Each structure stands twice: as C-alpha cells, then as structure tokens.
Amino acid sequence: MVVPVEPTLEQPSIDVELHRRLVYGDESALREAYATYGGLVRRVAVRVTQSTAAAEDVAQEVFAQLWSRPYGFDPRRGSLRTWLSMLAHRRAVDWVRSESRHRKDARADDSALAAIPDTGPGPDEAVVDRERSLLLHTALAELPRTQREVVHLAYFAGRTYRQAAVELGIPEGTAKTRLRSALRKLAESLADPPDPASVRGA
C-alpha cells in the first residue's frame, strides 16, 4: 500500500531536521542556518545597537550559542527564526546596557572622558548618532500604541507580520495595515523633523 506523505507545515519540519543535524555536530547545518538567518540576526541587532560592529559581535554570539548549545532551541516550542531573533534582540539589549554603563563610568572619570575621541567615533559622528537616535526615539514615541507594538515586533524584534499578529492577538490584515500606517507616520516625522520654532509659530 502506498501511504501518501502527510502534508505537514513546511517550516516546522525544516527546523526539526536542521536541529537534528546541529545536535549531531553537522557543520553544514550551522552554515545553512547562518545563510538563512544571518541577515535577520544582524538586522535585529543593528536596529537595537545602532552599530554594525556591535551587530557583528551579536551575530557571532547568537550563532555560537546555536552551535554549542543546540538544545537551547526546542523546535516544538517555536520556529528557529523566532528563537534566533529573540536571542539577537536580547543580546543586543545587553550590549546597549553595558555600553551605557561604560559611558556612565567614563563620565565619572575625567581622564577616560579625554580618551574617548581616540577610540570611539569622532565627536561629530557621536553627536550625529545621538541626535539621530533621539529623533528616532521621539518619532516612535509619537506613534499610537497599537502601531508602535507592531513596529516593535516586526522591525526591532525580527518577527514576521504573521507572528506579530498572533502575539498581539489581532488579525493579520490589521497587523499589515498598522505597519503601513506606522511607516507613513515615521516617514513624515523622520524626513521632516518638527522644528520647535515652526511649531510655536504655527
């Protein structure tokens, strides 16, 4: 008797097979995971850290963890895509925290403050970076909460719009629409930041 192959959800079975190969030390499985999700992991990390160098470190940590602790990922509990982006997000947040601790330490120490321009980005660059991230922060804060949630999941945390919809308990169509409205609004505030003077004048 010919038993037809049961139609299973594509992604879970791919993840299960990849996990099996990772467990048994098959290097090509890590290469494959990296080829598929390396970009996603970097993107999540760079969005949180605003630094490509930090994102590189995060990517290395994330894939090192997948390789050395394959049992940390359990394909029964979620997709590899979600697991990797959550791990990337967490590691990136850790990086930002330790970075801000460093900065505080440095501020407490005048000689360290003097040393910053030699190691970090130039002062102009740092100012631009700070302004930019402040601007971004403000723009995001101005979004309605429902839109901000979708942006957070789909942009910063690497979820697909479907996963975001499930996590927020909203229809997929709503997730797509909110994301689109949010991008429109962000485009306005980022491309044309409100000038305090003109706001007063109006």
Added chain:
Amino acid sequence: MTNDHDGVRGLLAAWAVGALPPGDARTVPPHLAGCESCATEAERLRDTVRLLDGGPSDGRPPTSALNGSGSADGALAMALRSRGPRTPGVAPHAAPYAAAVAGLQALVRELDGRWGTPVVHDWDAQATVAHLIAADEHLAVALGVAPRLPASHIPEGTPAGDAWDRRTADVIAHEHTRTPEETVATWAAQAAALLATPEAWDPEPAARAVTVMGLRLPVTDHFVIRAFEAWIHTDDIGRALGLPVPPPPDKHLDHLVRLAVRILGLALHDAPPVLFEVTGPTDTSWVLGSGDDPVTAELTLDAVDFCLLVGGRYAPAEVPRAETGDTGAVRNVLETAAALAWL
C-alpha cells in the same frame, strides 16, 4: 498569484521591514517588476526603513540580507569555533559513532546541576556516562587503545555478560568518586582515541573480525554498535531531562537498522519466516527466518521504534507496529529482537 495587486500592495510595508514569511516574500518581486505604482510605493517605504536603519542609503532591500549576503563571514567562522568539530573524514562505518559522540557532547552541556537525575536502571546521568566509558573500553582495548581507568579483577572464564556487568559496576563506582566533568572528559577522550585509530579511518584494517563481549564481528560492525549504544543512552538521558533527543541522521539510522536486522536474521535462522519491513529514511524489507518455508506473517516497524526495541527500550508487546498473519511468528520476531541484548 503575482497578479494579485491588492494582495501584494498590502504586503509592501511588511516587505520593506523584512517581516514577510518566505511564502509571501516570493510573491513580491515578480509583482513589483510589472507594476509601477507598487514599485513606487515600495521604494518610498524602503526609504523610510533606511531612515530607521540609519545606515547609508545603499539601495539594498532589507530582504536581500535574508539570503545571508551579509559581510563575509568572520561571525560564522568564530561561531563554528565554539564547538569542536565532529571528527571529519572518518570512514562511513565510524561516522555514526562520531555523530553519536557529538550528540552526547551537546546534551551534557545541559546537565549542569542535574547530574544526579535518575536515568535508567539505578543509574544517574553520571553513571550512564560512566557505563559508556566501560562499554566503549572493550572495543578500545581490542584496537590497542590504552585503558584510562584502573583494571577490574575479573577472573578468567567469567561469562562475557557477567564480565560486562562487573566492569560497568566498577567504572561507575570509580566515577562516582570524581566530578561529572571528569567523567565526561574521560569518556570523550576515549571516544576521540577510538575515532583516531586506523580502523576508524580505513575500511581495510576495520574488516578484520574481533571478539568484543562475546560477539565476533568485523570492527566496522563494532563501530556501528558503539554508535547504537551511545545514541540509546543519550536518548535515555534526554528523556530523564525532558529534552527529546532527535534520532540519528538518516544515513546513520540506516546503518543501525541494517546491522540489527542482520544479527536478528542470524538469531532467527530456523524460525517460521516473516516478511519484515522497516519504514523510515529508507523503506526496506527482509524475510527473516527459514528460507525453505513460505512466509507466514508480515511485520512492519518504524526504523526508530525498531532500534528502541532492539535497544531494550520497548517491551515486545508494546512496540508500535503493523502486522498480519501468524501472530505467534510475529511475537517470536519481536521477542528475539528485544532479547538481542547487545547493548
């Protein structure tokens, strides 16, 4: 699907931030190629995402990064270094053992603070690894690898099964005076030494038969048996921890099945013949039993279930199966398989 203008239109924002599932992602580029209004909208959304990214406007859509076209690739090379490579280049007969060793090494990293977890028999996780030291040692000695632990005093002429049990008991007692990390290190070092023997690399010296624990088989088969046992006990530890251990890679699973069927066939040489099918990576059938009589029954088992039965992890009556024909003949096959007891 590429003509579904409204559908693709609705996806563009998610596409621009790289939040499309793979199925959806495939529908966007073909539509953009043919629809100017969507292409313009897509470009506008991507510009916004570039503002968010804060990166230079290099015009690369975020989805391209999904294909791993990221920088070339120190991160991957560094990540690969976080775990020793599985012994590359061993001969096919030793590859299942190399993989099984890598599999247990991955699992023991989850055992911090849980080494006392009861596993099987009256063994905790540390004793289970200690048992593998004792079990692998028999082949190691036969291949000229120096023993790593004090010898047991087992009188000449002790039956193989008893000698096996006593060696395991001695090694467990010895290892319980050490830390689990030391036990793992001893096991891993011996496994590495086994995988470094010429017999692991070259099928020619591995073709000679040696007697290990009463079984006279080619060294190639003994390596497959080592893989079998390492996986079964890794699976035991995984069950105890609530971490399901995946079955060995298909090719290796196939090695295990074929060896077990061969040994089972020898044990059943004059039994009533049964058409025996193993399903899984490769569906294969054999006739087990006397070749002179017509087949009296058919028995079908899944490859993993069959291995678990042979490994003593299923009672003969409980293993999931499909059967037709003479139930007595089927029961005989199942009971003989469960009694092989070579693990």
